[in-house]
Structure formats: structure tokens, C-alpha cells
Amino acid sequence: MDPDRLDSLDRAILRALARDARATFAQVGAEVSLSAPAVKRRVDRLRERGVIRGWTVQLDPAALGWHTEAFVEIFCQGSTSPATMRTAVERYPEVVTASTVTGDVDLVVQVRARDMRHLEEVVERLAAEPFVARTRSTVVLSALVRRPDAVPATAVAAPDAPRDV
Amino acid sequence: MDPDRLDSLDRAILRALARDARATFAQVGAEVSLSAPAVKRRVDRLRERGVIRGWTVQLDPAALGWHTEAFVEIFCQGSTSPATMRTAVERYPEVVTASTVTGDVDLVVQVRARDMRHLEEVVERLAAEPFVARTRSTVVLSALVRRPDAVPATAVAAPDAPRDV
DNA sequence: TTTGAAACCACTACATC
DNA sequence: GATGTAGTGGTTTCAAA
Numbered sequence A, B: 001m002d003p004d005r006l007d008s009l010d011r012a013i014l015r016a017l018a019r020d021a022r023a024t025f026a027q028v029g030a031e032v033s034l035s036a037p038a039v040k041r042r043v044d045r046l047r048e049r050g051v052i053r054g055w056t057v058q059l060d061p062a063a064l065g066w067h068t069e070a071f072v073e074i075f076c077q078g079s080t081s082p083a084t085m086r087t088a089v090e091r092y093p094e095v096v097t098a099s100t101v102t103g104d105v106d107l108v109v110q111v112r113a114r115d116m117r118h119l120e121e122v123v124e125r126l127a128a129e130p131f132v133a134r135t136r137s138t139v140v141l142s143a144l145v146r147r148p149d150a151v152p153a154t155a156v157a158a159p160d161a162p163r164d165v
Numbered sequence C: 001t002t003t004g005a006a007a008c009c010a011c012t013a014c015a016t017c
Numbered sequence D: 001g002a003t004g005t006a007g008t009g010g011t012t013t014c015a016a017a
Helices: A008-019 A025-032 A036-049 A082-089 A116-127 B008-019 B025-032 B036-049 B082-089 B116-127
Strands: A052-059 A068-076 A095-101 A107-113 A132-146 B052-059 B068-076 B095-101 B107-113 B132-146
Touching: A008 A025, A008 A036, A008 B052, A025 A036, A036 A052, A052 B008, A068 A116, A082 A095, A082 A107, A082 B132, A107 A116, A107 B132, A116 A132, A132 B082, A132 B107, B008 B025, B008 B036, B025 B036, B036 B052, B068 B116, B082 B095, B082 B107, B107 B116, B116 B132
Parallel strands: none
Antiparallel strands: A052 B052, A068 A107, A068 A132, A095 A107, A095 B132, A132 B095, B068 B107, B068 B132, B095 B107
């Protein structure tokens, strides 16, 4: 994934697949002006390079029984390793994302629960983890935007843009 | 999506598709002990009901040029409607999620940027939105868990579990 | 719900630029 | 190097039992 970078055709293919990951190679090819085998070769290559990690289905959380969502900020005791936090936190099926962050808080966990009672129970279990000093929860009222798999347009994430970091 | 709920077969199919959304109906059928046409019918139905919203590709953000991530908490002037926040915020390709929340903060925005300079620029643009009073940013150090499209096991989100809300 | 037939798709080999 | 074309085998899809 380092040696060669994404060209505009790769990005166009990824954008098409982000919109419909079950599109046929011929359909994608029609969008990007390429033959089906050419699209397949590039997709195979993007998979090998690790750019494409997999294919998944976008679901309606409410239809699956998730009616409540919250950000749980976790303050850790002393210095806990990210590996410890990860193994603890990924055992929870209710945990959607977990990130170590800068600032007062050590860990931000995004939790999905059936209802408030379930959320409360999950927060209590998190607070009882040995490395957790205290938690602070923020309940989501309304999910305004949700697009975890967006493919940036050329201009936004062009790897050939000037670098300064 | 209200009239009839998900049974264990539906959930098994969704779990298989969450793992590999490009699996053939025959492959999914082999996993859940169903014929390919039977799987297709259920999948078609799940789409119609809105349980399945679509199919997408899981990408490596770094490979696309996203090297920096942050939570930007936004305090709004007076009372801003969620609709106003949404239209403003969804114009940013850098915005991954946006949620109105309980507590001091009005809006939590998850932002993906090329680098720190880009992140700073996005935060400045957000802060300049007319309804924004002030912002507070928390930079993500390490993404420990990332599974926005997880399908819960039967026990977790069983719609037939006792309800109390 | 399962079977069968037609259309379509994926995949490979080979030729081309 | 990457793309296009053709042919085979498997999949989807609809119809009928």
C-alpha cells in the first residue's frame, strides 16, 4: 500500500463500490469507462494492498433493536496501555468505536444499547473495569450524519497534494 | 419494518453479509442452511423493510490519505435546530458522524482530516459557522475499535426480549 | 418450498497497445 | 506495464410445479 498510490480511476472505482458494494464489475466499469476484467484486476489489487479491507452491509440500527447511543468518556487509573484498554473494551458487543484521545479523558467509547436501562448497565460494567477511574456519559439525541465509509473526492485526499507533516 | 421482526435466520444472514457483503446467495445459504433463492427472498425483504440500507466497502482511512481524526464538540448560539446543524455540517466531506447530544455540548462532530494542518482548517471553518458559539476539539491518538456495522448476536438485541421502556 | 431453464456474471487465458 | 476480447463454469433469477 505504500509503493504505489491511488490514481483517479482507483478512487472512482472505490466511490462506485462505496455506493453499492454488490455492483457487478461490468456496472462499475460502465461508470468509470473500463472493462469488467480491468475493474476486477484493480479491485483485487486494492484488496491485496489493504486499501479495501472488506465488504459489508449498511444496517438500520433501530431495526436491529439498538434504540440508544452514547459517548462514554473514560478516565483511567495511572497509565493504562492502549492494548489493555482494547482487549477490555472489544469484549463488549455494545461498543461501536473506541479511541484513545488527547486531553483530560483517556478513552472515548461509542456505545449502542437497546434502551436507557441497557445503556446504564453497560456503563456500569465499563466503570467496574479494573483500570477505569471514572466515566462521563453523553447520550446521543439525534444522529444527524453517519457515513463511516466515505470515499473522498480527488481534491480532498489527493495523496499527491503537498505534504507538510 | 415494524409489522414483523427479525428471526434468528434473518440475523444469521445479516451476520454473514456483514462479514462479506459480496458473498453469493449460495454461500450465505450454506452457512444458514437455506437454498440460494430462499436467501435472496429474505435479503430482498430486508432491503424493502429498510433493515438493510445498502452495501458498502470497508476502507483503510490511511490509504485514502486520512491520517488525522478528532471529535469536535460544538456549543451553539441560542437554540439552533438540528436541521440547521445537519445541513451545515453535511457539506463537509471531512465530517464522518454528527450527533446532537445531551449535556453542555450541543453537537458532537467526528472529523477526518489529512493531517493536523487540515484538521485545524476544518475546525476553523466549523467555528466560523453562524450558529456556532465555540468549539472544543479532542484529537484521536489511536483507533482501538472500529465496527460501525456490527450485527448483534441473538441475545443482545433480541426484539422479543422483555421490554421496559 | 423446491426444481429447472434462461440470462447473467465471474474468472482465466490470450492478444493488443 | 495495463487493458480489451472471448470462452467456460458458476450464479442469479424467474417460472412452474
